Amino acid sequence: MAASTKNILIFGATGLIGQHITTAILDKKEHFGRIAIFTSENTLSTKSEEIDHLKSQGVEIIAGDLTSADAVKEAYTGFDTAVSCLGRPVIHHQLKLIELAEQHPDIKRFFPSEYGTDIDYSPASAEEKPHQQKLKVRALLKTVKALQYTYVVTGPYGDADRGLYLSARPSEDEAVGTFDVKRKRAVLLGDGEGRVSLTTMRDVGKLVAAALLHPDAAKNKALRVNSFTCTPKEIVHEFEKQTGGGKWDVGLTPLDKLNELEQQAWVTNDPKAGTLTLRRIWTEGGTLYDQRDNGLIAMEDGVDSLQDAVAQAIEVQIKNS
Incomplete structure (x- = not known):
């Protein structure tokens, strides 16, 4: 036991x-x-x-x-x-x-x-x-x-803090991926159709607490949990809806370009190298599973939706702008 x-x-x-x-x-x-x-x-x-x-x-x-x-x-x-x-x-x-x-x-x-x-x-x-x-x-x-x-x-954090997945990046760094509320500009990774599972940081906390409360289900396991799964295109569409309904300016960083940026960053000891590797992994589908483990710790419900995460991201970006 x-x-x-x-x-x-x-x-x-x-x-x-x-x-x-x-x-x-x-x-x-x-x-x-x-x-x-x-x-x-x-x-x-x-x-x-x-x-x-x-x-x-x-x-x-x-x-x-x-x-x-x-x-x-x-x-x-x-x-x-x-x-x-x-x-x-x-x-x-x-x-x-x-x-x-x-x-x-x-x-x-x-x-x-x-x-x-x-x-x-x-x-x-x-x-x-x-x-x-x-x-x-x-x-x-x-x-x-x-x-x-x-x-x-948990997969990548679905938040806008400090360069996280839903953050705005400077225009010179936007090839890494950006959702910029002020400029209404997004750069999506891959073809924009690849699904990625995100977890907001507040949900990370909830999921850890739930695992603590379900010791038998969590014993000696890797719990693969998340808030929601969607495509980058679905994310930008939600940003468009919540920022007035107008179309954003949308670009793409194809997977081969992301690979190229990643390799260059490691060669030059660029601090973004690790970030680029992680984003390439996510773009390749490295957050996707046949079934998530939320239900094992009674957290199939009670986690953030895409709509929740985007609303929070907009609030954070406006506050920090």
Whole structure:
């Protein structure tokens, strides 16, 4: 029988996706016992308002060095479940977190920071450069004996924040894909007809919380979940409807051009290289499954629609313009 989830320790709780996951867990806090975050001393000062808000909701704040084994072991005491929301630049630190979790008598379940593209979608996935650190995490978890785990695989984030799928990009960078509300300009990837599964960040949080509440269904599994599946053309049509009904200026970045941009970026050490690889994977169909796993954790309903995601994206873009 899978371990139940009572006391939760969250790593990376104040980051881009961590905020949404922490919020969703707090929305279900009546089902849990202690909820705590492990964060750095620097975060306590640079994000003091956010930390104070979490404290006001009953969240315990544990400050320490993520790279200190002693600090992590002490933090684990009294918690049965660890949820990692670490971002890609520090995702390798999960290897030590997992090793320490398996050795700790209290920790029974570990949720690695898997949110995003499926790193085990096909045999080709093992060679994709952005997947390498997450693949090491999965390889390690296959060897653990005393620790259960759940991968929450969501596909790309259907949001307009910080260069995400529904964001507006500068005109000089729009070949990577853009949905620009101010300019009413979109550049779609591939032929615009290829289906892609998106998950809004607030749904990522809800799906993680649901997985925590369904330990038997989530035990030692990769849950492939999402908010909705659509084509880029359907997305731009929804933007057109919600911005007055007029036609947008629409361009395409064909798959062969996307491949070319990706290869050039890796050769020149362009910071966009990883983004281009992920967008090429999505355009090739790397988010599509015969069946999604939302139903396993009682989340077939209650997730965002394309209409919801576009409405939120418009709001974010207008706010940030």
